[in-house]
Amino acid sequence: MPGCGCHIYAENSGFPQFEFIRAGSLHDPEVFKPGMVVYTSSAPSWDYTDPELPAFETMPEM
Known part of the structure; x- marks a missing residue:
C-alpha cells in the first residue's frame, strides 16, 4: 500500500x-x-549474537 x-x-x-x-x-x-550484526554495543544483555557472524560495535568502516 503506497501510503501506509x-x-x-x-x-x-x-x-x-x-x-x-x-x-x-x-x-x-x-x-x-x-x-552481519551491527551496533552490538547497544544490544540488550539478553540478545543472542551468533558467534559465526561478523559483529561490529558500531557501523563498520567501508
Whole structure:
C-alpha cells in the first residue's frame, strides 16, 4: 500500500550499494539469514549474537 507509512527497507550512506530489507516486513523471516550484526554495543544483555557472524560495535568502516 503506497501510503501506509510502513518501513519496508532502509538505505545507509556507509553502504550505498545495498538496500536493507527490514525483517518485520517479511511474510516468512526464515527465508533470509543475517550476514552481519551491527551496533552490538547497544544490544540488550539478553540478545543472542551468533558467534559465526561478523559483529561490529558500531557501523563498520567501508
